Structures are given as C-alpha cells and as structure tokens.
Amino acid sequence: MQFKEGKEQFIQLWGTLGSDWGINRTMAQVHALLLISRESLSTEQVMEELGISRGNANMNLRELIDWNLVYRELKKGERKEFFRAEQDLWEVAKRVAHERRRREIQPLLNNLKEIAKIDGKKDSPEAEAFADRVKEIQRFVGKLDSAVETVIKAEENWFFGRILKIMK
C-alpha cells in the first residue's frame, strides 16, 4: 500500500468509526486528517484534502475545538487560522469521555431521577414496579458513570493510577 492510499483509507476508517458511535462522519474525518498531520492545517487545506465545502470544514473544525480535540493556532506572518489535533491519544479518549458524560449521561441521570418520582403508592402495583425498575436503572447508570469518571481521573488516584501505568 502506498502512502497516499493509506492516508485516504485511514481517514475513511476513522470516519466510519465516528458514524458507528454517533459522531458526524465528516467531523471524524477532519479529526483523522489532523491526527496524522505533522503540521497544523488551514481551513483551505482541510477543504482541499477532504474535498468538502468551506462551510462544512468551518463547522466541523469549530465543533472539534468545542470538544477540546483540536486547537486553533496562529502563525506569524499568516492572517488565517491553523488547526492542530491533540496528539496524545489517552488525552483524546479522556476528553471524548468527559464531553459525552457532560452532554449525555448527566442529563440522562437527571431525567431518570424525574421519571422515578412517579408516586407508586397512589397508583397501581404495576406503577410501583415501574418506579422500582427505573430507580434500579438509575442506580446502574450512576455506577457506570462513576466508574468512567474514576478511569478518567485515574492519574489522580493512587490505586487506579498504578493499574493505568501497568496497562499503558
């Protein structure tokens, strides 16, 4: 396989991965492109390499910055902005986990809490069973969430910090 071909395949692959996990395909492709670029790239370069429009490139670069996966960079003598991806993959994973927790899991937990509030006693036994079940789910999601948080913050924790070092 040649370099150019490999590069393209990698970008496609990362894009597919994104789709599978609920992330906009183009956003994942832009991320892939920046992940394998040694230099930071301009919007123009991203448009060119991926064959996408200015609006699309701009939008997805913003989104990546919003996710803390890409940094804006200014070069002296250049008026336009350049973009560079976070290169440390462990950082990337932590930030994705952090953002998804914030955007999805926390609201989910709040909603479950609300739903579990239905008054089981005033209603049917079916309703009571439902309320219990929702509380159970709530507890479970809460625990999964804490586990993820523990992993994200593993470096700060002497015990998991050790485990992490062994695995890295």
Place this chain on the structure above:
Amino acid sequence: MQFKEGKEQFIQLWGTLGSDWGINRTMAQVHALLLISRESLSTEQVMEELGISRGNANMNLRELIDWNLVYRELKKGERKEFFRAEQDLWEVAKRVAHERRRREIQPLLNNLKEIAKIDGKKDSPEAEAFADRVKEIQRFVGKLDSAVETVIKAEENWFFGRILKIMK
C-alpha cells in the same frame, strides 16, 4: 408524574440514548419497553404500545435477539411468539460491549494493521511518520480493547472480580 406518562418518557429517553450512541432509535425504544415490562410481549403489543408498523416491530425485535438482549418466548396455548428482555443490567452492558467489540473494534484493528503496512522506507519520510503514527494508534486502540475485555470478563478474574463486587 403519572405512570403512563413516566413510561412514555422513559421509552423516549432510552430511544434518545440509543441515537446518541449509534443505535437505531426504535430498536432502543423496543428495548426500553421490554425492559420495563414484567410480562413478555407479542409483536402486536409492541406495535400497539409504540405505534409502529408490523415490519418495523419485527425487524427491531429480530435485531435485539441478534444482539442477545431479548429472548424469544413461547407460551403454551399461544401460537405467536413473545419477547422478553434480559433484565440484568450488568448482563445488558456486557453484551452490548461484546457485540460492539466484535462488530466494530476487531475489524477496526485489522484495518489499522493493514494500513500500517505501507512501506515507510521506500517512500518519503512523511510516509514513514504516517506509518509510525498508525502503529501508535493501533497499539492504543488495542489496549483500550483489552481493557474493555478485561472488564467484561471481570468475574473470571480474581483481581478485577473483587473490584467489581465492591462497585456493584
């Protein structure tokens, strides 16, 4: 909040969760419905409760069975099939992780391996850097994958089994 309202909200919520994670919304809703049903349900009942067509209900029930999240059940004196969801949430999480590993992560690793094969030496230094980067990503994804496998099989592992028991 009343029972009926709570139930509907829960189903919507689980559906949204599914969308966020690359799972068909209706499939997640069917799963939600079965998760909170004490009795197993027929296709008819699923259609009725969610207001979806026969084809859609059938398709998503099959898919859930394929994911090992729902069981087919036959009741005596009844000709039609009934469906029941796995109730143990830890089992649910493990099976989702198992399926996604099998369907997405394993192929991803194979593809990365292929891409990393480009011959860096015969090409530019840029190509060499690319090959190294892909190998690095491959290693990282591989480690994440092993970590997930370890968690899935935690019960069989004395060390992580202990940690799991504490967390549960």
Place this chain on the structure above:
DNA sequence: TCAAACTTTCAATACTTATTGAAAGTTTTA
C-alpha cells in the same frame, strides 16, 4: 477609513437511514 482577507451563517438541497404496508413465506391445526 476602506477594501482585502478571512470566518461564519443558514436556506436550499442532497444524502442517508428508518419506516410502512402489502405480498410472499412459513408453520400449525384440524
């Protein structure tokens, strides 16, 4: 202060994915 360089926005449009429903297929019972 102006205009060139650059970035952002967003309505129109294209693309992707999910859903319907009726027809075809299968199984069961009598």
Place this chain on the structure above:
DNA sequence: TAAAACTTTCAATAAGTATTGAAAGTTTGA
C-alpha cells in the same frame, strides 16, 4: 391438504441529517 395464524421481506416512501455555497459578518493592514 387446506386454510388460518402468524412471521418475514422489501420496494416505495418518509423522516432525519449533513452539505453546499453564496451572502453577511468580522478583522486586519495600509
């Protein structure tokens, strides 16, 4: 073996998402 009960399939269509590109907005340098 026939027909009723049930399940599956799939082409047509609807619904949901992403992309374009041109216009509007902003910043910079002379």
